[in-house]
Amino acid sequence: MLLGEHNGEFAAIKILKNADLLEDHERRRFDQEIINLRKFDHPSIPKIVDLDIVDAMRPWIATEFVSGLTIQEQVKKKRPLNLGEWVKALKEITSALAYVHAMGVYHRDISPSNIILNESGAKLIDFGMSYLENTQTHTKSAINVQGTPATLSPESLAFKKDPKMDMFSLGSTFLFAATGKFPFETEEQDLNWMHRLANEAPNFHGISRQMETLLTPLFYKNPRERVSSSIFYEILDQSDLTDTNLIARNNALKQYSKDSKSKLTANSLSYSSRSSARSFTILPLISFALLSIVFYVLNFSDGINEGRGSLAPSPISTNNAISESPFPAITYSPPAQNSVTQINLEKAEKAFNSGDYKSSLKFSLIAAAEGNARAANGVGLSYEKLDKSKLAIDWYRKAVELGYGDAFVNLGGLLIDLKRFDEGVAVLEAGVAQKHTGSMNELAFYLSTIGNEQRSKQLYLQASKLGHAMSMYNYAFLLQEEGKNTEAKKWYLKSIDAGYTESINALGYLYEQEADWINARKYYEMAAKAGDPYGLYNLAIVLGNRFSDKSARPCELLNQALGTQNLDVDLRDNIRAAISKGCNSKVSSGATPTPKQTQAPIRSSDELKVSAPISKNVQISDIFGRVFEDSEGFWVITLTNYKEQPVPPITGIQFRLTGFPNADWFHVPYKLKTSSITDSVYAAVDDIFLAVLLNRPDICPEFRAVREEKGEIVNIWTKGQPECVNDYKP
Numbered sequence: 001m002l003l004g005e006h007n008g009e010f011a012a013i014k015i016l017k018n019a020d021l022l023e024d025h026e027r028r029r030f031d032q033e034i035i036n037l038r039k040f041d042h043p044s045i046p047k048i049v050d051l052d053i054v055d056a057m058r059p060w061i062a063t064e065f066v067s068g069l070t071i072q073e074q075v076k077k078k079r080p081l082n083l084g085e086w087v088k089a090l091k092e093i094t095s096a097l098a099y100v101h102a103m104g105v106y107h108r109d110i111s112p113s114n115i116i117l118n119e120s121g122a123k124l125i126d127f128g129m130s131y132l133e134n135t136q137t138h139t140k141s142a143i144n145v146q147g148t149p150a151t152l153s154p155e156s157l158a159f160k161k162d163p164k165m166d167m168f169s170l171g172s173t174f175l176f177a178a179t180g181k182f183p184f185e186t187e188e189q190d191l192n193w194m195h196r197l198a199n200e201a202p203n204f205h206g207i208s209r210q211m212e213t214l215l216t217p218l219f220y221k222n223p224r225e226r227v228s229s230s231i232f233y234e235i236l237d238q239s240d241l242t243d244t245n246l247i248a249r250n251n252a253l254k255q256y257s258k259d260s261k262s263k264l265t266a267n268s269l270s271y272s273s274r275s276s277a278r279s280f281t282i283l284p285l286i287s288f289a290l291l292s293i294v295f296y297v298l299n300f301s302d303g304i305n306e307g308r309g310s311l312a313p314s315p316i317s318t319n320n321a322i323s324e325s326p327f328p329a330i331t332y333s334p335p336a337q338n339s340v341t342q343i344n345l346e347k348a349e350k351a352f353n354s355g356d357y358k359s360s361l362k363f364s365l366i367a368a369a370e371g372n373a374r375a376a377n378g379v380g381l382s383y384e385k386l387d388k389s390k391l392a393i394d395w396y397r398k399a400v401e402l403g404y405g406d407a408f409v410n411l412g413g414l415l416i417d418l419k420r421f422d423e424g425v426a427v428l429e430a431g432v433a434q435k436h437t438g439s440m441n442e443l444a445f446y447l448s449t450i451g452n453e454q455r456s457k458q459l460y461l462q463a464s465k466l467g468h469a470m471s472m473y474n475y476a477f478l479l480q481e482e483g484k485n486t487e488a489k490k491w492y493l494k495s496i497d498a499g500y501t502e503s504i505n506a507l508g509y510l511y512e513q514e515a516d517w518i519n520a521r522k523y524y525e526m527a528a529k530a531g532d533p534y535g536l537y538n539l540a541i542v543l544g545n546r547f548s549d550k551s552a553r554p555c556e557l558l559n560q561a562l563g564t565q566n567l568d569v570d571l572r573d574n575i576r577a578a579i580s581k582g583c584n585s586k587v588s589s590g591a592t593p594t595p596k597q598t599q600a601p602i603r604s605s606d607e608l609k610v611s612a613p614i615s616k617n618v619q620i621s622d623i624f625g626r627v628f629e630d631s632e633g634f635w636v637i638t639l640t641n642y643k644e645q646p647v648p649p650i651t652g653i654q655f656r657l658t659g660f661p662n663a664d665w666f667h668v669p670y671k672l673k674t675s676s677i678t679d680s681v682y683a684a685v686d687d688i689f690l691a692v693l694l695n696r697p698d699i700c701p702e703f704r705a706v707r708e709e710k711g712e713i714v715n716i717w718t719k720g721q722p723e724c725v726n727d728y729k730p
Contacts, residue, residue: 003065006049010065040103044096044124066123071177072112081117081177083241086211089115089122090174091236096124097170098229101163104371110169111148112176150182154198154221164223167232171202171218179205183219201264210241217256220263227256341370348378357385368395373402380410389418400427405436413442419687432459437468444474453478464491469500476503480510501527505535512538517546528557533568536561537575555579570609611654611665615712621648623719627703635685637670637703639717647672647681648717650705655690658700658721665704700724 002013040047046064071089074081081089093115100107107114107127116123153168176182183202184193202219204212214235217227227235235253239246247254348363361382367375380395392414399407408431415424425446431439444459457478463471472495479488488510495503508523521542527535540557543549561567562575626638639648654665668690670683683705690699702722707715 004062006062009049010067011049011062012046012065013060013062015060040100040127042096042099043120044092044122045100045127046123046125063125066116066118066125068116068118068123070113071115071117071173074117075112075176075180080180083208083211085117086174086178087236087241089117089177090170091233092122093124093170094229094233094236097163097166098233101166101229106163107166107169109148109151110166110173111151112173113148115173149193150176150184152197153223155223162223164226164228167218167226167229168223171215175202175204175207175215178207178211181205199265201261208241210243210246213246213253213257214239214241216260216264217253220260221265222263225263231256341367341372341375345372345375345378348375348382352378352381352385357382361386368398371402373399373404373407376402377404377407377410380407384410384414389414405431405434406438408434408436408439409442412439416446435466437463437466437471440466441468441471441474444471464494467498469495469498469503472498473500473503473506477506485510485514501530501532502534504530505532505538508535508538512542517542521547531564533561533564533571533575536564537571537578541578609667611667611706612708612711612713614716615709615714618713618716620716620718623648623705623717627719627722629687629724635687635690635701635703635722637683637685637705637719638680639672639683639705640681642679645680648705648715649707650683650715650717651708652706653683653685653703654706655685655701655703658702658724668703 002015004011004013046066049062049064051061069077071081093110097107097110105127107124109126110124114124114126116125148169151169151172153165155162155165172183181203183204184197184200185203198221204215207215217235218232220226231252235250235256238250239253240249243249247257344363344367348360348367351357351359351363361379364375364378364382368379376395377399380392380399383389383395384392393411396407396411396414400411408427412424412428412431415421415427418424425443428439428443428446432443440459440463444456444463447453447459448456457475460471460475460478464475472491476488476491476495479485479491489507492503492507492510496507504523505527508520508527511517511520511523521539524535524539524542528539536557540554540561543557544554558575558579562572562579623637623639626636628636630636637653639650640646652667653670655668656663656665668685670685672681673684674681683703685703690701700722703719705717706713
C-alpha cells in the first residue's frame with residue numbers, strides 16, 4: 001500500500017506485482033475488490049478515486065486516504081478502546097455491514113487490521129476477499145480456510161458462505177478491541193483450534209457484563225440463530241451500556257439472549273473420558289477435530305454447499321444428453337439497468353468490437369459491479385482475448401450462474417479449445433439440458449468434428465425447432481450433404497425468415513449446384529443486397545459466366561466485396577483473381593457454405609489451400625530448431641535458436657501428415673512468437689485447427705516454412721520429421 005495524491009487530496013494506492021506474474025487467485029481478489037468498491041456508497045467504506053487495471057504493468061487502485069490507526073495498531077501500540085470509542089466504532093462498522101449485506105456482499109475478513117479508526121469515524125477496508133451472492137466460490141482445504149484465523153467463524157471450517165459469518169468475526173474483532181485478546185486464541189490454524197472454534201464457548205476475557213451481553217448473540221455456533229447485521233444495528237441503536245439492566249430495556253436483545261449458553265457451544269456432542277490422558281497420538285486428535293467439523297456441518301450448516309457441483313464428464317460417443325444439469329435452471333431476464341451501467345456496457349462492446357480488449361475489460365468490470373450477467377460474460381470474453389484463460393473461465397462461470405445462457409457456449413468452447421474436452425462437453429450438455437439453443441449448436445458442431453454425426457444432427461434439429469437460426473442453417477447444410485436438397489431448401493428458408501442472412505448465399509449455392517441459374521441468381525442478388533461478400537462474389541461470377549453480363553456491374557460487385565471488413569483470406573484471393581481476369585471468369589470460389597458455430601473461432605472457417613508450385617531454382621535449408629507440440633496444444637516450428645540469429649524471410653508455414661511422403665503440402669494459419677526463455681523465434685500452429693480440419697485428434701504433421709514470390713515457392717526451410725514421429729502410426 002502506498003500514499004499518493006489525487007486532485008489535491010491524499011489517496012491510498014494498492015498495487016499488485018507485475019500483471020503477467022499474477023497468480024489467478026490474486027487477480028480474482030483484486031478484481032473482486034474493484035467491483036465491490038465501485039458499488040458502495042457508505043461513509044464507513046472508502047471510495048475508489050482512480051485506477052488502472054489494464055494498461056499498467058502493475059495494476060493499481062487508489063481509494064480515499066483514511067488517516068488513523070487500525071484497531072490492531074491501536075491496541076498493540078497504545079491501548080484497548082474505551083467504552084465510548086468502542087460503542088461508536090462498533091455501531092459504524094455494523095452499519096457498513098448491514099449496508100453491504102443488503103447488497104448481497106459478505107466481507108469474509110472482518111478483523112482488527114481491516115478497520116481504521118479515523119477522526120471522522122471507523123472505516124472498513126479490504127474487500128478483496130468478499131463474497132458476492134450467486135457467484136462462483138473458490139475453496140481451500142479444511143486446514144487452509146480463507147480469512148484471519150483469530151476472527152474466523154465456525155461455518156468457515158465447512159466453507160459455508162453466509163453474511164452472518166461476518167457477524168461472528170465482528171464479535172471477535174471488537175472483543176479484541178476491548179481486551180487485546182481474541183475469543184479463541186490461536187497462533188495458527190491447527191486441528192486443536194478448529195475443534196475449539198466448532199464446539200466450545202468463547203472466552204470473553206472479563207469484559208463488562210453489558211459488553212458480554214451485547215456481543216453474545218454474535219458468537220452463536222449456528223448462523224441461523226446468530227443475529228443479523230441489520231437487527232444488531234437496531235440493538236446497538238437502542239442500547240445504553242451504562243444500564244445494568246440492558247436486556248430488560250431492549251426487546252430485540254432480549255429475544256436473542258434466550259438460551260444463550262447452549263447456543264454458544266455444540267454441547268450435544270459427547271466425548272470420551274479418555275480425552276484427559278496425558279499421552280496421545282496425532283491420529284486420534286485429527287479424527288477428533290475432523291469429527292467436530294463434520295458434526296458442525298451436519299447440525300448447523302445445512303451441508304457443505306459450494307454453489308455448483310463439479311462438472312461430470314459426459315460421454316461424447318453416446319446419443320443421449322445427460323439427464324441432470326450441474327447448473328441451476330436459467331431464469332435470467334435482463335435487469336433494469338441504470339444509465340451508468342448501460343453506458344459502460346455500450347462502451348465495453350464498442351471497445352471489444354474494435355479490438356481494444358483492455359478497455360473492454362475495464363468497462364465490463366465496472367458494469368459487472370452491478371451484478372449484470374451480460375457484463376460478466378463480457379469480462380470473460382475480454383480476458384479470453386487477452387490470453388487469460390483461467391480468469392476467462394471464472395467469469396464465464398459467474399455469467400452462467402447469473403443465468404446468462406450464452407456464457408455456456410463461451411465457457412464450453414474455451415474449455416474445448418484448451419483440450420479439456422470432457423469438461424467443455426459437460427458444460428455444453430448442461431446448456432442443452434436447460435434448452436439453451438446456442439449450446440445445442442456449439443455441441444453439435446464439436447460432435448460433428450469427432451465423427452458423432454447422429455447426435456450432431458439431432459442437436460441441430462432440436463435447436464432448429466426451438467427457433468435457433470444458425471442451427472437451421474447447419475441442419476440444412478447436413479441435409480444438403482446427404483443429398484436431401486428439397487428438405488435442405490426448406491430449412492435454409494426458415495433460417496432466412498429467422499434473420500440468418502448467410503443462409504441466403506447458401507441457398508443460392510444449392511440452386512447453382514442444381515444448375516437452376518434463375519433461382520441461384522435470385523438468392524445471390526438477395527445476399528448481395530444484404531452486403532454478404534460471398535453473395536457479392538458469387539453474383540458477380542454468375543452474371544459474367546451464365547448471363548453474359550458485359551456491363552460494369554460484375555466488377556462493381558467484386559470491388560464492393562473486396563472492401564468488406566474482416567474478409568476471409570481465401571475469398572479475398574479469389575476476388576482479386578477474378579478482377580485480374582476481367583471480373584467475369586469464375587475460379588475456385590471458396591464461397592461454399594460451411595457449418596457455423598455459435599461463435600466462429602478460427603477452427604470453423606479455415607480451408608485448405610494447396611502449396612504453390614516449386615521454382616526450378618528453389619533453395620532448401622534446414623530449420624534451426626525443434627518441431628514439437630507444446631503443453632498448450634500448439635505445434636512449435638522453431639526458426640531460430642537464439643536472439644541474434646537472423647529470422648528466415650518466410651511468407652508461410654505448410655504441413656502434411658507424417659507417413660505420406662508423396663502428399664501435397666498445404667498452407668496452415670500460424671503466428672510468429674518469441675520464446676520468453678531462450679529468445680528464439682518460432683511459428684505456432686493451433687492443433688485444434690488441424691484436429692478439426694482432419695476430423696481426428698491423434699495426428700503427427702510435418703511442417704516446413706516457405707517463401708513465395710510471383711506464385712512460386714523460391715525458398716524452403718525444413719526440419720524433416722517432427723518429434724512426435726516415434727509414437728505415431730500413420
